[in-house]
Amino acid sequence: MLRHAVEQRLSDTPGMKVKIAESLNPVRVPLQFRNPFAYAAARILADFDVLVRGVLTARHIGLMNRREAERCIVLGRRALRRAMDAALGYKYEGVKRHDVREGNTKAQQAQERMGELPPEVLEGKRRARHAPEKRSIKRLSGGSVFMRPGGLVERWGLPQPQKNRKEPEP
Numbered sequence: 001m002l003r004h005a006v007e008q009r010l011s012d013t014p015g016m017k018v019k020i021a022e023s024l025n026p027v028r029v030p031l032q033f034r035n036p037f038a039y040a041a042a043r044i045l046a047d048f049d050v051l052v053r054g055v056l057t058a059r060h061i062g063l064m065n066r067r068e069a070e071r072c073i074v075l076g077r078r079a080l081r082r083a084m085d086a087a088l089g090y091k092y093e094g095v096k097r098h099d100v101r102e103g104n105t106k107a108q109q110a111q112e113r114m115g116e117l118p119p120e121v122l123e124g125k126r127r128a129r130h131a132p133e134k135r136s137i138k139r140l141s142g143g144s145v146f147m148r149p150g151g152l153v154e155r156w157g158l159p160q161p162q163k164n165r166k167e168p169e170p
Helices: 002-011 036-060 066-088 097-102 105-114
Strands: 136-140 143-148 151-153
Touching (some): 002 036, 036 066
16 A cells, blocks of 8 residues: 555656656566465565555655655565564464363364364364365276365376266176
């Protein structure tokens, strides 16, 4: 929202078109993360970069005074830090649903640190937005096949079973 306000201010300059300042030689870094939340963090950092460059451009051409520019950057920096600090509180506990159902020591220690697990999470009804698709493994005569809600998935060169095909009787 802050970034859009700055971009709007830059685009509302009558008689001139203002382009946000850019580096002549930007550093390009290939990103490879293991989960979508890390990519989200990288997008947040990139958004903050655009905000700061927009604010510095607006200040340079006189659309913002020093105090406004500093205040805008401070607000953006706070939001960035708040988002990044949220990940610092995460700690993998290694607790599975069956641990919680059994009430074993591992589950009790995790509950002391993090609080009560909501029943809809325990039942699998509420899941993280970026959680992987649920799959189960079924044993078939030709090997293992992953089951998805939509049906069988070919895996390790196994052919998918044909529909409406009768199996020979023994």
